[in-house]
Amino acid sequence: MGSLIFLGLLVAVALYAIGIYNNLVNRRNGVKNAFAQIDVQLTRRHDLIPNLVESVKGYLKHERETLEAVIQARNTAVAGLKHANANPANGAAIQELAGAEAALTGALGRLFALAESYPDLKANQNMLALQEELSSTENKVAFSRQAFNDSVLVYNNTRENFPNNIVSGMFNFDRAEFLEIEAPEKREVPKVSFN
Numbered sequence: 001m002g003s004l005i006f007l008g009l010l011v012a013v014a015l016y017a018i019g020i021y022n023n024l025v026n027r028r029n030g031v032k033n034a035f036a037q038i039d040v041q042l043t044r045r046h047d048l049i050p051n052l053v054e055s056v057k058g059y060l061k062h063e064r065e066t067l068e069a070v071i072q073a074r075n076t077a078v079a080g081l082k083h084a085n086a087n088p089a090n091g092a093a094i095q096e097l098a099g100a101e102a103a104l105t106g107a108l109g110r111l112f113a114l115a116e117s118y119p120d121l122k123a124n125q126n127m128l129a130l131q132e133e134l135s136s137t138e139n140k141v142a143f144s145r146q147a148f149n150d151s152v153l154v155y156n157n158t159r160e161n162f163p164n165n166i167v168s169g170m171f172n173f174d175r176a177e178f179l180e181i182e183a184p185e186k187r188e189v190p191k192v193s194f195n
Contacts (some may be wrong), residue, residue: 020167027155028089031176034148035088038179041141042101046138049074049108052130056111056192059121065106066114073107078099088148089155091177101181108134145179152176 053067060067078101084093113129115121155176159168167173 002152020164021171024155024159024168024171024173027151027158028173028176030151031148031155032088034144034151035085035179037144038141038148039081039085041137041144042077044135044140045134045141046074046078046081048130048133049104052108052111052134055124055126055130056115056121059118059124060114063114066111070104070107070111073104075098077104089174089176091175094177098179098181100125105181134174141181145181149178149180152178 007093053070057067077097077100080093080097084090084097087093115127121127158164159173159175
């Protein structure tokens, strides 16, 4: 009788551990799915940039450095996206992607600031359409990033809670990292002067 109780207890513990493992797999897959949505939007953003560069090339002949910086930042961001896409739960890859996207955002900001000093370029319909497309895509990236970060939070909480942390440690469910693509100037406190 005692061995039957022990066997029943052993089966219950095994089933409980299997449930925890399956839940962790589901949460990790949720992180991967959420990253796939970011991948779609960032790929769209990256695909729009060559068209933007071509549109402004004729106007900004003397601003070659700015155009090359945008192209280089775009290429770095594309490489970072491919690396992160291989394993969205890899914290180093996510941090690399965040840095590359921040650099791309900065390069695009410099390009748009430069374009402001060319009235013909500002009025160019193709340029206006591309700016609108990029702006719309940036909003979609922000929403996708929020969904990804929510999935990361749920996954990390699931893997760190007891007794899940025992199973996650046994099967190498690594911590996932949040994706934060923010320009540093957005974190600065605005200066207000009433002079």
